Amino acid sequence: MTNQEPPPEESIWAAGCVVARWTDDRKAKYLIIHRPRYDDWSLPKGKLDRGETFLEAARREVEEETGFTVKGPRPIGSVGYLTQAGNPKVVRWWLATVKNGSFTPNNEVDRVKWVSYRKAIKKLSYRNDREVIDRANDMFHDRSAGMIYLVRHTSAGNRSDTDSNDWTRPLDKRGRRQTRALRDLLMAHPITRIGSSNYTRCVETVKPLAKRLGIPLEMETALVEGAHPHRIVTLIHGLQEESAVLCSHGDVIGDFVGHLFAEGVPMDGPQSSEKGSVWELRTVSGRVVSGRYVTPPL
16 A cells, blocks of 8 residues: 555544465465454454554554464555444555464453354454455455456536537536445445546546545546557556556446457446446456446445
């Protein structure tokens, strides 16, 4: 998670780790914790102490809650959500393995379990944790595994053939509502990078997500109107190991998705993309290996 900015000051800052190991018969296991205060199953995480970095907090929280120290942390991404009290919270996650240590029940955690991915998905109490371990599982099995959320900008009125400044066209009222819903949808997934066409309607679509998570918004020429699909191929190839949100236009996304269909990539959805829709694309070694279409939230 290079070049990340701190999330907004009004957010609660937290960090944690998905702790993983291989069994002797090469099966992946993940550490989950039971907190008696909440009677829930979750992943080890906690709030930052004053002066701590996110990674320092993640390491400390794992050791305090489970007794294990970790090694080789790799960034999974940042997620955001509202607490039960309605306060915004940002959690940054890493995938790590055990260095040493052992578990002793404590005030925060009374039980831990090493479980398979499938059991973790069933056992974890919160959607955010399930999304995090889903991404971590891909990363643990293949270091090059990536995730791309290819977003078509939300509603921005109608194009005028006579308007030479179409690139500055802003979102309309419906588009702003869609953007808020899209932000809430995407920030439930761990994100490491956010890129956009420099057109105003694309920037306005993903800027609220970038601001909430504290991730810099990067302008990408491969996402502007009229860009050849091979430019997105090159962009995605450079995003190996990342979990990135990319915002573009209907023509660019349509041509790129059509290219994936023609290549025989398993794609669950139509070749057309509505405004505010998302293509969830899994990648390995920088190549898209599958895709799933998510309809606009509003």
